[in-house]
Amino acid sequence: MHSFTEENYLKAIFHLLLKTQSATTNEIAAATGTKAASVTDMLKKLAEKKLINYARYQGVTLTDSGERIAVGIVRKHRLWEHFLVDKLKFKWDEVHEMAEELEHISSTELINRLDEFMGHPQFDPHGDPIPDCNGRISNQHLQSALHLKKDQTGKIAAVADHSPAFLQYLEKTQLTIGQTITVTGLTDYDMALVLNNSQNEFNISREVAKNLLILV
Amino acid sequence: MHSFTEENYLKAIFHLLLKTQSATTNEIAAATGTKAASVTDMLKKLAEKKLINYARYQGVTLTDSGERIAVGIVRKHRLWEHFLVDKLKFKWDEVHEMAEELEHISSTELINRLDEFMGHPQFDPHGDPIPDCNGRISNQHLQSALHLKKDQTGKIAAVADHSPAFLQYLEKTQLTIGQTITVTGLTDYDMALVLNNSQNEFNISREVAKNLLILV
DNA sequence: TATTTTTTTTAGACTTGTCTAAATTAATTC
DNA sequence: GAATTAATTTAGACAAGTCTAAAAAAAATA
Structure with a gap:
């Protein structure tokens, strides 16, 4: 599939677009903890794979398939966070790092079973909506x-x-x-x-x- | 900590030593799906880190800290397999690949909570003993x-x-x-x-x- | 509009883990 | 014990992802 690293870039771009409507090289570097030069390299690679729309100096947006992957990662992250808090009794401030690793476990069947095991929760421990298995995200106007x-x-x-x-x-x-x-x-x-x-x-x-x- | 790859080598060496009392370059290559030349490189690196005892042309054994890491990986693998079968209702022939990924999730607190969540199971779905949190492995003489x-x-x-x-x-x-x-x-x-x-x-x-x- | 500042990209290098091909050492066989 | 075979290691190369430093483009300012 896609590498751990590619997934992290797509996720970062997704969150940036959601929050600020834009995703620039520097913003992505800050979000991923890398340098701008590294980001440029990766953007070329992701554009090559048709996961982002990229023209140099122009910032990026996600293609449909890029967004699908990003939402999949977000779904995994939030479901694992819910699992950690709801089943394993971690506190809501303890789960982020673990979920950062768990979100890259590849099996979608696993995540769907986990979803079912927990009764299809709507929100993660921080109140963020959990995308369903088709990638749909409920939108509360908070x-x-x-x-x-x-x-x-x-x-x-x-x-x-x-x-x-x-x-x-x-x-x-x-x-x-x-x-x-x-x-x-x-x-x-x-x-x-x-x-x-x-x-x-x-x-x-x-x-x-x-x-x-x-x-x- | 240690890379995904290093962990896989240590695990492979651990299993080889258990099964055949020896772990040679070629055996490790076969077990990890790599070539002998790559194994030699990695053995040097693991020896450098004092995780294995290695003298060239002599095969390897694990040091105490190498074995501790290997047993930790085995513990994670088997606990996750148990979780997948017992809680998520996967069949025993479906869980290996997923556990190969999950075993590298780093948190030991997570794995200890998972252990507790499942009531400290003694064996994984294939009957293999699950090391306890101190690395002790029960030995049935089968x-x-x-x-x-x-x-x-x-x-x-x-x-x-x-x-x-x-x-x-x-x-x-x-x-x-x-x-x-x-x-x-x-x-x-x-x-x-x-x-x-x-x-x-x-x-x-x-x-x-x-x-x-x-x-x- | 010309200049300065900021952002982004390019160029070249490094690390990790891998490979193939060749060389070396060990083991086996005659 | 010498010759052959098998196993292991070395040498050199490559891909992914990162970096720093320098160049180029865009944006901001005067």
């Missing part, structure tokens, strides 16, 4: 907590920052997926959000709020 | 069905050939792990073994018998 209006209530549905530090912070402050919160105001001093989670009231920084994705 | 005496009874405990063809044959003839069999004689024509499995009587070739491992 918004950053930063954009909630005063007295607006919503449910924490996903997080935009997957770093262990952020996830541990959320865990500690009970800002976990499924929790319902209400914005009761802003602090004068630093415009931090004042939240109410039905038990008590507390503040979160604008940076934290930005990375909390809310289903209104 | 013997090939070929060496059973007339009227001797035993229980099928493992198989020496893991090929899908062999496993499917056993499945079809109900010669699966746990079955109790009795040797009631030999055919005059080709010395095939006449077996009785408490329900009916049938013959198996000496080749098949050789690969059936029995707990007497």
Whole structure:
């Protein structure tokens, strides 16, 4: 099939296109932890294989088959993360690295059985949607907590920052997926959000709020 | 840690030493699907890292740390095979290739959790013992069905050939792990073994018998 | 628009693991 | 024990993926 490395590039391009509508050489280098020169080489190779559309100096997009592969990797990543948390009882901040390896296990039959074993979960532990076996991804229209209006209530549905530090912070402050919160105001001093989670009231920084994705 | 490739060499050497008491360049080449020249290169590298004892033209043995790594890979392979069969309902002839990939997932915490999730199984689907988290491997003294005496009874405990063809044959003839069999004689024509499995009587070739491992 | 800065690409080199072909060592046979 | 055969190693090359440094193109700025 495709190499581990090719899969990682396709995945990185997929995520970049989703987040910023563009995928440039430098962005891809940053995302894959390589240098721009290496990226250029790989882009030529992926274009050769018709997995990306590439014209030099122009950035890239995925072809249909490139996107199919990328979504397959994302599906595997998220299903394995779900497995690790739901079945093996890892915490949500512990699973990323393992899933980075597991997502390259090639068998699609394996991943489909795993999906079935877990009852076809819709979302991974960070609230990201799990593509189905045909590559379809459900789209919830979430918004950053930063954009909630005063007295607006919503449910924490996903997080935009997957770093262990952020996830541990959320865990500690009970800002976990499924929790319902209400914005009761802003602090004068630093415009931090004042939240109410039905038990008590507390503040979160604008940076934290930005990375909390809310289903209104 | 160690590369995928290094791990495969160590595993191959481990299995060869177990089976034939020796691991020569050509044997390793055959086991890893490479050429002798490539093996020599890798042996130098593994010796450099003190994972094997190597003197040229002399074959190799594993050092303690080499063996520790090899046993770790075997543990992962067998636990994943157990998972695939026990939890994901794959057949015992379908899991080898997937386990060949899964055995290289690096996290030992993951494999220990998987072990616990499955209730610390002792044997994999082919009857091979699963090393514990300290690398200890239980040793049942099995013997090939070929060496059973007339009227001797035993229980099928493992198989020496893991090929899908062999496993499917056993499945079809109900010669699966746990079955109790009795040797009631030999055919005059080709010395095939006449077996009785408490329900009916049938013959198996000496080749098949050789690969059936029995707990007497 | 001309110049500077940034981004991207090219050129050439390195590493890992592989190969073939040739040379060397060990084992076998006469 | 000498000659042949088999096994192993060396030498040199290649592919994948990476790098640094330099060149080229695009974008930003004056």
